[in-house]
Amino acid sequence: MQFLDATHGKEILEELVEVIVENRNYLSEVDGAIGDGDHGINMAKGFRLCGESIAGQSLSLSKALGTLATTLMGSIGGSMGPLYGSLFMGMAKAVKDKDAIDAKDFGDMLAEGRQSLEQISDASVGDKCLLDTLVPAIDGYRHALDAGEDFPQALQALRHGAQRGCDSTLELEAKIGRAARLGERSRGHLDAGAVSCCLLLTRLADSTERRLEKAAA
Numbered sequence: 308m309q310f311l312d313a314t315h316g317k318e319i320l321e322e323l324v325e326v327i328v329e330n331r332n333y334l335s336e337v338d339g340a341i342g343d344g345d346h347g348i349n350m351a352k353g354f355r356l357c358g359e360s361i362a363g364q365s366l367s368l369s370k371a372l373g374t375l376a377t378t379l380m381g382s383i384g385g386s387m388g389p390l391y392g393s394l395f396m397g398m399a400k401a402v403k404d405k406d407a408i409d410a411k412d413f414g415d416m417l418a419e420g421r422q423s424l425e426q427i428s429d430a431s432v433g434d435k436c437l438l439d440t441l442v443p444a445i446d447g448y449r450h451a452l453d454a455g456e457d458f459p460q461a462l463q464a465l466r467h468g469a470q471r472g473c474d475s476t477l478e479l480e481a482k483i484g485r486a487a488r489l490g491e492r493s494r495g496h497l498d499a500g501a502v503s504c505c506l507l508l509t510r511l512a513d514s515t516e517r518r519l520e521k522a523a524a
């Protein structure tokens with residue numbers, strides 16, 4: 308059985324910060340097509356602030372995700388701060404006090420994050436939003452585990468589900484947010500929140516898989 312040592316929180320968080328900062332301009336470009344064009348700017352600001360705040364610290368995964376949540380809630384304008392803050396706060400609570408995170412724990416962490424986000428949002432899959440990435444990613448992960456696949460295979464299913472979900476927003480009509488005003492004209496463009504969610508879940512899967520250890524027999 309493979310597991311993630313929960314003491315790697317800081318390193319994993321730093322990689323999440325990195326992927327958002329690296330894609331700052333791309334995310335704003337995607338958002339500019341049907342939104343305000345500031346998604347990348349706001350996300351990079353929040354993640355960079357979080358990265359700066361943890362310099363020199365040693366953090367569990369729960370503590371790292373909780374720090375990210377509170378930073379995003381306090382520094383990102385619009386809806387993304389509360390949405391991503393709730394997602395990461397739910398994830399943080401799910402792995403609190405865990406020294407080792409196995410495949411089931413990781414799935415529970417994702418599910419708790421989703422539940423926390425949905426408690427503050429009226430959005431649904433199909434509305435052209437980050438849930439269009441998050442839900443199929445989590446479902447893919449869970450289905451892989453239920454089918455008897457191992458931790459790395461489930462993480463691959465998470466990546467595939469996230470990418471499929473993100474890509475699906477290209478042909479969806481926006482039902483929420485600024486883009487909803489465009490109606491049919493919102494089709495043909497990706498949703499920026501779905502794109503950032505895909506980047507984050509993919510990097511989380513990559514960071515986790517690289518650090519997996521095998522439990523002693």
